[in-house]
Amino acid sequence: MDNSQKKKIETPTPKSKFEDSPVFNYINNLSPIEAVRSIPTVQTFNSLSFTSPPPVFTSPHASFHRESRFFRCHNSVERSKALESLDRSVSTQEVVVASGEVDLNKEATLEDQEDETSCDRVDSPGPGDIVTQVLLDPSGGAPQGEDDGSSSQDVSVGLRKILDAQKESGTPRLMADADELLVFRSPNDSEAFGCLVDKISSSERRFCAGVKLTKHRDITKDVPANDNQPLAVVPNQLVSNLHRGSMRRRCLDFEVLGKRKKDIADDDQLAVGDNKAESSSKCVVPGIGLHLNAIAMASRGIKINTIHEDSASVEIQKSFLGSATPVQSQDIMRETLDQAESEPGKGLAVEEETPKPLVFEELNQDSLQKKKQVRKVEEPGEGDSCKRCNCKKSKCLKLYCECFAAGVYCIEPCSCVDCFNRPIHEDTVLATRKQIESRNPLAFAPKVIRNSDSIMETSDDASKTPASARHKRGCNCKKSNCLKKYCECFQSGVGCSINCRCEGCKNAFGKKDAYLLAIMESKQEEDLSKIQQNSDLSKEVEQNHPSSDQPSTPLPPYRHMVVHQPFLSKNRLPPTQFFLGAGSSSFRKPDGDLAQARIEKKPLETVTQDKTEIMPEILSNTPITTVKAISPNSKRVSPPHIGSSESGSILGKRTNGRKLILRAQPLQNAQSSFAFPAASSAPQQSVTSNQPAKHVKKASRGRPLKIRKIENIPSGSGTFWSPFTDRSFEVFGSRVYDRSATDSQPPQ
DNA sequence: GAGTTTGAAACT
DNA sequence: CAGTTTCAAACTC
Numbered sequence: 001m002d003n004s005q006k007k008k009i010e011t012p013t014p015k016s017k018f019e020d021s022p023v024f025n026y027i028n029n030l031s032p033i034e035a036v037r038s039i040p041t042v043q044t045f046n047s048l049s050f051t052s053p054p055p056v057f058t059s060p061h062a063s064f065h066r067e068s069r070f071f072r073c074h075n076s077v078e079r080s081k082a083l084e085s086l087d088r089s090v091s092t093q094e095v096v097v098a099s100g101e102v103d104l105n106k107e108a109t110l111e112d113q114e115d116e117t118s119c120d121r122v123d124s125p126g127p128g129d130i131v132t133q134v135l136l137d138p139s140g141g142a143p144q145g146e147d148d149g150s151s152s153q154d155v156s157v158g159l160r161k162i163l164d165a166q167k168e169s170g171t172p173r174l175m176a177d178a179d180e181l182l183v184f185r186s187p188n189d190s191e192a193f194g195c196l197v198d199k200i201s202s203s204e205r206r207f208c209a210g211v212k213l214t215k216h217r218d219i220t221k222d223v224p225a226n227d228n229q230p231l232a233v234v235p236n237q238l239v240s241n242l243h244r245g246s247m248r249r250r251c252l253d254f255e256v257l258g259k260r261k262k263d264i265a266d267d268d269q270l271a272v273g274d275n276k277a278e279s280s281s282k283c284v285v286p287g288i289g290l291h292l293n294a295i296a297m298a299s300r301g302i303k304i305n306t307i308h309e310d311s312a313s314v315e316i317q318k319s320f321l322g323s324a325t326p327v328q329s330q331d332i333m334r335e336t337l338d339q340a341e342s343e344p345g346k347g348l349a350v351e352e353e354t355p356k357p358l359v360f361e362e363l364n365q366d367s368l369q370k371k372k373q374v375r376k377v378e379e380p381g382e383g384d385s386c387k388r389c390n391c392k393k394s395k396c397l398k399l400y401c402e403c404f405a406a407g408v409y410c411i412e413p414c415s416c417v418d419c420f421n422r423p424i425h426e427d428t429v430l431a432t433r434k435q436i437e438s439r440n441p442l443a444f445a446p447k448v449i450r451n452s453d454s455i456m457e458t459s460d461d462a463s464k465t466p467a468s469a470r471h472k473r474g475c476n477c478k479k480s481n482c483l484k485k486y487c488e489c490f491q492s493g494v495g496c497s498i499n500c501r502c503e504g505c506k507n508a509f510g511k512k513d514a515y516l517l518a519i520m521e522s523k524q525e526e527d528l529s530k531i532q533q534n535s536d537l538s539k540e541v542e543q544n545h546p547s548s549d550q551p552s553t554p555l556p557p558y559r560h561m562v563v564h565q566p567f568l569s570k571n572r573l574p575p576t577q578f579f580l581g582a583g584s585s586s587f588r589k590p591d592g593d594l595a596q597a598r599i600e601k602k603p604l605e606t607v608t609q610d611k612t613e614i615m616p617e618i619l620s621n622t623p624i625t626t627v628k629a630i631s632p633n634s635k636r637v638s639p640p641h642i643g644s645s646e647s648g649s650i651l652g653k654r655t656n657g658r659k660l661i662l663r664a665q666p667l668q669n670a671q672s673s674f675a676f677p678a679a680s681s682a683p684q685q686s687v688t689s690n691q692p693a694k695h696v697k698k699a700s701r702g703r704p705l706k707i708r709k710i711e712n713i714p715s716g717s718g719t720f721w722s723p724f725t726d727r728s729f730e731v732f733g734s735r736v737y738d739r740s741a742t743d744s745q746p747p748q
Numbered sequence: 749g750a751g752t753t754t755g756a757a758a759c760t
Numbered sequence: 761c762a763g764t765t766t767c768a769a770a771c772t773c
Contacts, residue, residue, distance in 0.1 A: 393767065399757055400767050439758095476755065485770055486754045753771070760764075 388413045389421075396421035397432040399443060404429070407444055447472050448492040474499030482507035 387402040389410060394400045396410050396419045403410045403421055409429075410421040420428050436443045449472050471489045474497055480486040482496055482505045489496045495510015496502055505512040 389768080391768065394757095398767080400769090402769080405757095443757095473756095478755075480754065480770095484754080486756090488756075491770095749773100751771100751773085754769085756767085756769100758764100758766070760762100 389416050390414070391416040391419065393417075395419060397429065399436065404433075405444065442472070445472065447488055448494055471497065471499065475502050476500070477502040477505070481505065482511075 387406045387408055389396055389401045389403045391401045391414075396404050396414075396416045399405045401410070401416070401421060403414060403416075409423055410416050410419045420432075422429075433444070471492060471494055475482060475487045475489045477487045477500075480490075482490050482500070482502050485491040487496075487502065487507065489500060489502075490507050490509065493509055495514070496505045496507045496512040497510075498512065500512050502512060
């Protein structure tokens with residue numbers, strides 16, 4: 001291309017006197033050079049961007065840095081004041097903080113000292129900031145300096161220089177943060193997040209929150225090899241280091257025992273030498289080995305933030321959830337927001353901490369007071385990272401002990417007697433833990449499972465509730481009516497489920513009985529939708545016009561067609577599902593009024609408002625894998641039919657409500673795969689299966705329906721809609737019946 | 749803060 | 761697996 005351009009420039013006309021002019025020569029010479037110059041520049045950014053996620057990811061990432069500051073000010077009444085003082089250079093600060101992150105990522109394991117100081121420079125944006133932003137953009141977390149080779153390394157070196165220069169004039173305020181980051185090594189160490197967030201919320205180290213957390217995220221993501229590295233004990237410890245030490249001291253690091261022992265020795269020394277520091281640290285860094293706990297604790301860190309109901313916090317927390325998928329994060333966030341809404345104060349796992357000399361300490365006076373107030377309200381629920389026990393006889397080596405159960409060492413605030421849950425007795429702790437785990441491998445797993453995937457692992461159908469929290473084992477309350485914290489479900493803020501053996505359940509978060517109610521209601525709705533759909537079919541038969549290819553609602557070309565198996569859609573809808581609105585409604589919403597919940601849900605419907613949509617909508621509050629089966633005409637596929645008898649089809653085989661998801665295929669493949677409309681002239685009611693015939697006959701109000709049997713269909717059962725032909729089909733076992741040979745406009 | 753209640757954990 | 765005991769948190773006063 002350059003050659004052709006050159007030719008165009010150079011060879012249009014025979015040489016003229018103009019060519020000899022300096023201007024012409026200048027232009028003639030400049031053009032190709034400009035092109036050559038511009039290309040490398042673009043390529044440099046492109047190369048960086050290529051390793052970066054799309055902008056949709058970069059924005060939250062960037063906002064994370066921005067909001068990390070907010071995040072730290074959340075608990076302060078003078079948040080705005082803090083912001084004023086901090087916002088000397090908003091955007092550039094973020095960038096520089098981020099640059100610290102990059103720097104740390106690159107060299108955390110190499111130079112502790114560098115780590116300590118890399119966070120110092122906050123206020124002075126450097127020339128490399130923009131490039132740093134580019135480096136940081138990838139929310140994938142990979143330090144671009146390592147990935148991108150020389151160019152980004154150069155940038156990083158430049159940043160380091162800048163940082164070094166700033167270091168001389170910077171304050172030591174943030175020094176501790178960098179090495180404190182090293183405390184957290186495990187990607188699953190979500191409780192560490194929680195604790196860290198606690199600390200953050202508690203006011204100190206305002207600015208480095210983002211650095212710390214992103215650092216953690218990046219470390220865990222990018223340097224997995226370091227996951228098992230011993231904690232980096234930084235020399236020249238500051239007060240915060242003692243604090244850190246106590247944090248580590250309370251950490252039950254079951255997976256790196258050998259490596260930890262060395263640290264433990266140090267910790268013990270610290271413990272002897274400075275219990276004050278220990279007591280100042282009630283926050284807990286969880287045991288790295290507590291990977292199971294981390295599952296549930298992934299949401300813990302969020303909890304703290306969401307109380308602020310700041311959308312920015314959401315972004316932060318998404319960022320915190322480094323290992324969580326966006327969908328998971330969303331789910332967690334939704335839940336957390338709901339929790340924060342329904343339980344103000346509970347989400348604040350804030351611990352009192354001894355204030356440390358920090359630059360912005362004055363900004364935190366109020367926040368500390370507030371936190372103390374919050375602390376009173378705060379209840380060390382199941383999800384709290386900071387446990388305090390009062391064990392007398394168990395030596396804190398049984399699950400009776402909250403600390404031990406939470407996977408943390410007992411610390412100063414504990415009032416336990418003869419406590420063995422100390423780093424000194426780590427061997428005993430580990431042995432006991434192993435013993436308990438041998439008895440019950442999930443003994444240290446979170447009691448409440450908020451992750452839908454985890455829920456899906458359970459054997460109970462009722463637990464297969466997407467996006468709903470469940471107590472793992474269920475409660476067994478007899479007298480508390482699940483209305484007091486004796487009830488683990490209530491304490492965890494989740495509704496009772498079919499797993500519970502409670503009596504007289506009145507759990508405000510969801511009665512067990514609500515299951516039955518939900519089942520009944522869903523069945524009613526299913527019937528209604530059945531009737532509605534069959535009515536539509538009748539109309540279609542009447543009109544007898546070919547299928548419409550004009551969807552009223554544009555839909556993405558690719559869609560999952562979900563065939564809800566009867567037991568999921570019909571019988572296994574837990575009450576909490578009703579509380580999971582499309583937006584912020586929550587499973588925490590008391591289920592006292594299911595109807596109200598449904599009413600609230602109704603406005604959320606964006607398509608036709610007929611009753612048939614309620615259930616699918618509810619079901620759609622599931623992870624992304626379950627997509628509503630909505631026709632382009634906004635006509636929802638009715639829940640699958642269940643005949644009076646479930647024999648003769650997959651219905652007879654209860655499959656725990658698993659959803660059969662049929663992936664839509666390109667049009668040319670769709671017809672072949674579904675084998676329709678193979679017999680367009682099939683006789684009406686040519687039904688080979690009794691159940692469909694019976695059902696259709698009944699639902700069609702006596703009108704004959706065009707039902708064509710289609711062979712060789714994957715087993716499954718239910719009604720589904722084909723986006724390619726805008727037809728509905730019924731699947732019964734291995735047979736598919738085309739229920740909409742002629743389609744009509746959907747009812748509005 | 750002491751005593752009671754409660755339900756999970758542990759034990760048999 | 762069911763019944764009992766132990767235990768510590770939650771609760772009440």
